[in-house]
Amino acid sequence: MYSLTPDSEIERYIEEDAPYGDLxxxxxxxxxxxxxxxxxxxxxxxxxxxEEAGRVLAKCGAEVLFALPSGTVAAPGTVILRASGPAAALHAGWKVAMNLLEYASGISTRTASIVERARAANQGVSVVTTRKSFPGTKKIAIKAIMAGGAFPHRLGLSESILVFSQHTAFLGGLDAFLEKLPELKSRAPEQKILVEADSAEEALRIAAAGADVVQVDKMPVADLAALVTEIRSRFPGVAISAAGGINGENAASYAATGIDILVLSSVYFGKPADFSTGINPKPKP
Structure with missing residues (x-):
């Protein structure tokens, strides 16, 4: 995978750890x-x-000798990145590079586990993640979930349309909004319209009105399975997404309902990956 993190951010990571050098x-x-x-x-x-860890080391004055690409599944004991240079450069980049690797690889590893479990239960399910990454870390978080086989649900408010009850409350309620749905679709013909339902009954009304995707939140698996069956039968062109509380323990159960999309945030929170680091002097000739 490419590194899209700008030089300014790489430099900021280094400056946070060594603003006045390495005492x-x-x-x-x-x-x-x-x-x-x-x-x-x-x-x-x-x-x-x-890639970003290597760029940190290079910015500090080291030379990257070897790096496995993001998305690689590495067994225990695998050397994944090596660099050489003066000790000052290696020590300056060490912890910054390590933090990037451990936090991002923790997210990608959790993501890959959920994707694997979900697709074992439903080969066609799409696993996507929300906007709940820690502020200031979105580029790293999105790269991590993609390295693990997922995709972003929404990158932000500017590029997708997802209507919540918090929106429809300003329009007079769900039914008033659904009356305006054809107008909304005509104003954004290239966009899919996603609408969240607070109940199975609302989900059916939203599907009947012509939303592209009906999203349900924290619906029990048994209720979701029944809803998926009914929407498939009555509104076959409508996709169904499930959000809220989906994690490694229950992702397969949700996927097995036949849902189209699993929306989750859980991959952002958890234990970092675990790496060891060796820094050694080069033998003198």
């Missing part, structure tokens, strides 16, 4: 000594941000 390395007088850094997996990991 320890400077005082020890080892900054100019040549060395090598290597990052190794401690567990099975779906990698993410090896």
């Amino acid at each position: 320890t390395t400077t005082l020890l007088g080892i900054g100019a000594e040549p060395g090598e850094i290597a990052f190794t997996t401690r567990e099975r990991t779906v990698l993410c941000c090896t």
Whole structure:
């Protein structure tokens, strides 16, 4: 996968950790000594941000020798990134690169697990993620979920139409909005219109009105299965998405209902991936 993170953000990551240089390395007088850094997996990991980690090291003055691409499934004990350079460069980039690798690869590994479980139950299901990544980390978060096999549900408010009850309340309620749905579709002919339902009964009314996607939130699996069957029978052109509380434990059950889309946030929260780092001097000739 490509690294789309701009240089300004890579530089900001480094500046956060070493705004005035590395006091320890400077005082020890080892900054100019040549060395090598290597990052190794401690567990099975779906990698993410090896590209950005390499760019951090390069910005600090090291040379990347080897890096596995994001999306690679790495077994425990796999060296995934190596770089060489003066000790000052290696130490300056070490923790920044490690943090990027561990947090992003944690997200991509959780995502891959959910995608695998969901598609084992429903080969055609699409797994997508919400806008609930931690503020300021969206580029990394989106790269991570894509490395794990998912796609973004919404990148932001500017590029998609998803109508909630919080919107329809300003229009006089759901029924008043549904009367305006044909007008909305005519004003945005290239966009799909997604509408969230608070109940199965609302979902059927939304489907009957011609929404492209009906989204339900926190609906029990048994109720969802019945709703999917009814919408498939009565409104075969309408897609159905489920959101709210979907995680690695229940994703397969939700997927098995025959749903089209699983919408989740759970992959953003959890344990980082676990890597070890070795920094060693180069042998002197």
